[in-house]
Amino acid sequence: MNVSFQKxxxxxxxxxxxxxxxxxxxILAAAEAGYRAFDTAQMYGNEKETGEALKATGLKRGDLCLTTKVHPDNFGEDAFLASVEKSLRDLQTDYVDILLLHWPPVGGDITPSLELLQSARDRNLTKNIGVSxxxxxxxxxxVAIVDAPIVTNQVEFHPLLNQDKLLAGANEIGIPLSSYSSVARGEVFKQPLFADIGKAYGKNAGQVVLRWIxxxxxxINTMSTKPENIRSNFDIMDFTLSSVDMARIDELTHRNYRIVTRDLVPWAPEWD
Known part of the structure; x- marks a missing residue:
């Protein structure tokens, strides 16, 4: 994935x-606010609505970056490509821009699902491949199993969870991270630090959190149903947090508040 695409x-x-x-x-409100990248998954059960909404925006397909993820239940050779083809039908598109494996497979052998992911790219069902x-x-x-670049690893990433080891490893390997649960499902708003920092920049707490990421x-991946919050989450490119403020926020990561645990999701690995 080239730099301009990432930016x-x-x-x-x-x-x-x-x-x-x-x-x-x-989704319509997000497109109106300026979003052109949209993230869905087979597991979410909303690919059909996503496809309908994106078609209703009237935006050109080439202007969109569309990501979906393959459910672990579809990692078998007989189900994988058929499931991706169904996702494309639901999304009303011939391809997605990024196709991810939603979770590592139960049992730990990542090779078969990665090879199937590569085959989806070889068949032009997706432009890019990634993991989560x-x-x-x-x-x-x-990176040793597939030939194509792995363009992202989508993970839980927010200021209440220390992901230093994962981020350092990703940077060394050359796989960019992308975030989910970017505001820790609202938990960040219980911390007054973000609003305090935001005052100096004329930004709200959520914008500070997203800018830190x-x-x-x-x-970042963010979700809201309120148009004003959707616009606010998008409007984070016109300020830069100082190194001092970044460090103040870094201190909160040691709380290690993890949302997605093995108790919650059976596919969760032993986290770094």
Missing amino acids: TNQRAFGTYPLTGDQAKNA NYTVQMMKDA LQKGVS
Whole structure:
């Protein structure tokens, strides 16, 4: 993935857990606010609504960056490509820009699903391939398994969770990280620090959190159903947090507040 492509799509609109008209309306509001990158997944159950909403925007397909993810239940050779083809039908497109493996497979052998992911790219069902919820070791193994570049590892990333080891590993391996649960499902708003920092920049707490993530070199996925919040989440490119403020926020990562645990998701690996 080239640099201009990455820069254009540093801010994606995430669609989890939206469905039905709520999903459609939020996507339309996001497109109106300026979003051109949209993130969905087979697991979310909203690919059809995403496709309908994006068609309703009237935007050209070439102006969009569309990501979807393959459910672990579809990692078998008989199901993988068929599931991707169904995703494309639901999304009303011939290809996605980025196709991710949503989770590492249960059992730990990442090779078969990565080879199937590569085959989806070889068949032009996707322009780029990536992973989600991979550990450092999994990223190292993945680059040796597939020929195509792995353009992202989408992971839980926010200021209440220390992901230094994962980020350092990703940078060394050359796989950019992208975030989900970027505001820790609202938990960040219980911390007064973000609003305090925001006052100096004329920004709100959420914008400070998202800017911190970007300045870590991590692209962001954010979701809201409120048009004003959707616009606010997008409007984060006109200020830069100082190194002092970045360090103040870094201190909060030691709380290690992780949302996605193995208790919650059976596919979760042993996290770094």
